[in-house]
Amino acid sequence: MEFFIISMLNGLSYGLLLFMLSSGLTLIFSMMGVLNFAHASFYMAGAYFGYTISKWVGFWPALFVAPVLVGACGAVFERMTLRKVHKFGHVPELLVTFGLSYIVLELVQLIWGRTAVEFPPPEVLRDSAFTLINHSVQGLSVVWGSAPADLCSNADASVRVVCSPFPATRGFMMLVALLMLMSLWLLLTRTRIGLVIQAALTHPEMAESLGHNVPRVFMLVFGAGTGLAGLAGVIGGSTFVTEPAMSATVGSVIFVVVVVGGMGSLSGAFLASILIGVIQTFAVAFDYSFITLCAQLGLSLSDAARENSFVKLTLSQVAPILPYLFLVLILIFRPKGLLGTREG
């Protein structure tokens, strides 16, 4: 039971992190038609900026400064490069961001090296947010923070105690993501600029012909989108690991999220992020394979069948490809995505 709760929370936190990233991507795509191939690179930049800034002035200032810095870089990039290729069409725009992803990766490796760097979360987040204690006699209970050692060890052999901690960093990730989600929602629905963005999300040409300074709005949106990625980077980098490979690991998943959710749909991105986050987290935890399934159903397999690597595959081994399987299935059965409206 506690396993389910903790895994669910872990899955949700991962999904919310994915949403922080894919929301920026969706906003940029919806408004500008540009698929920012370098979005995960901005995520990585956020982590590394956060790392360096936190070494100078601590984690909390870094949490605010790093995303702003990343957003500024994004805005500058939009102004200097993307704007110039806008007139060539969507493919050159995609290629430009593709080139940028190489450049950012190499610059990061140049400045900070090719191995992982230690980006620890702040003191207050290093512990567990809470711990679930499953006592075989007393049942399930919650303890804030870490459970003291004596509560977790077996008093005597007849009692079984399992302590499942939930890391504070994960909790913080969920908090920031939810705050961000809420402020994004408020921005889009309650402010003037939000209305313009909403309009441009579905009818970009119309918004332009209504006289809004669309190039400037583009720059702002691109900067905001990449800034969000940077924020996700600070949190992701301190919770997980900060290394050059981080952009590649998360990069392809967010593209899957965007396609599965429906290109141009924020709510679709939300749904897809949560779905993929939760399913992948659960899948990693399960060691069930086809063999165990057959055993449960009472079917016996021959020795040769047992040795087949396809059959031997456990769910945890398959976990990494689940998002891509989703992608292919969605494309076959529902090409518009779960909640998509635009064809892309």
Place this chain on the structure above:
Amino acid sequence: MTCALELKDLHKSFGKTEIIRGVNLAVQSGERIAIIGPNGAGKSTLFNLISGRFGPTSGDIVLNGQSIAHKKPYEINRMGLSRSFQITNIFPKLSVFENLRCAVLWSLGYKYTFLKFLSGLRDANDQAEKFLQMIKLDKKRDVVAMNLTYAEQRALEIGITIAGGSDVILLDEPTAGMSKSETSRFISLIKAVTEGKTLLTVEHDMGVVFGLADKIAVIVYGEVIAFDAPEAVRANPKVQEAYLGTSTADAPAGEH
């Protein structure tokens, strides 16, 4: 005279907005029909419905006896209907000749073959040459299409439309954006290349309409309010009330 194209109680809504509200039209084979109406009346939507860009909400479209209501554009084209576009829709990076040759390939049965060389397809090359002459772009045979002038591109647009040999031709504002002299030259071209074919054309220029069409269909708010010979339409009070557009030199003076 057989009925080449028939629209039966055609309805089309986009979300809650109904654009086409029950259109009934029967076009006989070989007729030249002009479709006129104020902006937003649904003329382009009608063309899009007929050519298969999207399907009707209800009702039917019958081409030479077969229903084409929800068919794909290429299926409809293969059944003998071809259309041109209001915004020039050519193949910009191919030469004029290549544009025309592409347009004839399917009708000659070449389909998706990659085992024959284009230069060896005598019938395709001859046909393309023929249409090249017809649209008077033979001097620009090898010019890349995006380097043509606007009027030349419009001519190529028509060329691509008729090159497939379709019997039913839909021309969407073919003279859009042309000067008076260019327009009159273009109209003679259209008359020549659509000889013997069924023609539907959307037009705003009344001079064109009265000079070209056998019958005029007037569409206002998604409905056909008149479908008759030009003189009868001109005299129709409903039409006069709704829309008659710009008068031309050969229209009687004092027309509003």
Place this chain on the structure above:
Amino acid sequence: MTYYKFKPYNVGRVVIWSLFAILLLVVPLVFTSQLSATMLAQMGIAIIACLSYNMLLGQGGMLSFGHAVYTGLGSYMAIHALNMVAAGNLHIPVSLVPLVGGLAGMGFAILLGYVTTRKSGTPFAMITMGIAELVFAMSLMFSEFFGGEAGVSGNRVAGDSFWGITYGPQIQIYYLISIYTFICVALMYAFTQTPLGRILNAVRDNPERVEFIGYNTQRVRYFSFIIAGFFAGIAGGLSALNFEIVTAEVVGAGRSGAYLLFTFLGGATFFFGPILGAILMVIAFVLLSEFTKAWLLYLGLLFLFMVMYAPGGFASLLMMNLRVAAFGKLRQIWVSYLGLIVTALVILMGAGAMIEMVYHLQLNDSLGDTLKFTGVTLDAKSIDSWVGSLLVMVTGLGLFEVMRRHYLHEWGEIQTGIENEIKRREAA
């Protein structure tokens, strides 16, 4: 921007193909070192791979981020076939093993291409990316087929030798590759002259209009995708023979990215552009990476500039200047080019010095603070070296900007001159 077309005369066509064949035959006799032999073999393979990629990109307007899937799976099938030949289970000559790769590439393209070509443009790109990740992730799961971490190795000296050719020596495998290269290049060129090839171009230019001339756009893309997959598989099969080992990176994102990068750099709008790109790719991977660790950074920057200022790649730059030369105006502008090149080199000097110093600081602490850069000794820890390099770079940037404006002015004049000349000839 006008779109250029430079059509060689037909006699020229025979000459060009013959020259190409002779070049392929003769080049290993000119460059005889072991390094050259490996590089030439790789170039032949890369040419086929990049041309097959350009069937999608340049000819069909389909931006794929996962072409390595088809070359890579072709490699895997080929190496398994090779091992079966060695074990006596498969009786085909080693020379035909790449065809197994080709058939594999085609088979996977039939399977995966159906779902891939349902969309176009950006969604298409994303689907190719997703499928590439899927296949790469699977390669780490199914170790029977993919060989796990170590990959699958084979020995191309297998089966019966054929007129004394065992494919042991590198030169023999080079000639096999060159034969395949010539045939594949010829076939892919021939494709561009067929109805499907031309309609594919039409789909690239205006996919909607194609539907209205009777063609099912998706079918056109799907069939072309399959043909491209076939040639990709052949490249993969040749690669398996050449390296005698296939590891998971052959289906990786890095390789797909390299195909895209270099095909684009070479030039997607001309048939021979990817050939240029393929040659550059091998030179970059084999030689440039030895020169400097920052080579991918330079490449990324070059790519970025190409997309912004020369989207037709090196091929288009070449052709534009050939056109200028054909009108006799090259003389006017070569000084500008010289100036541009010199100032660009100055920028490179300054920037390169700084980049190398950063790398030095990071990696070679044990080797002390100084390093040699193009003959100049730099002290990575001294402020002088840094300021000096920065000054060099900034000066270079300034001078480059001056030269660039001059160049653009000259170029504009030349283009107007050429256009006037063309109009004059047309009217005459």
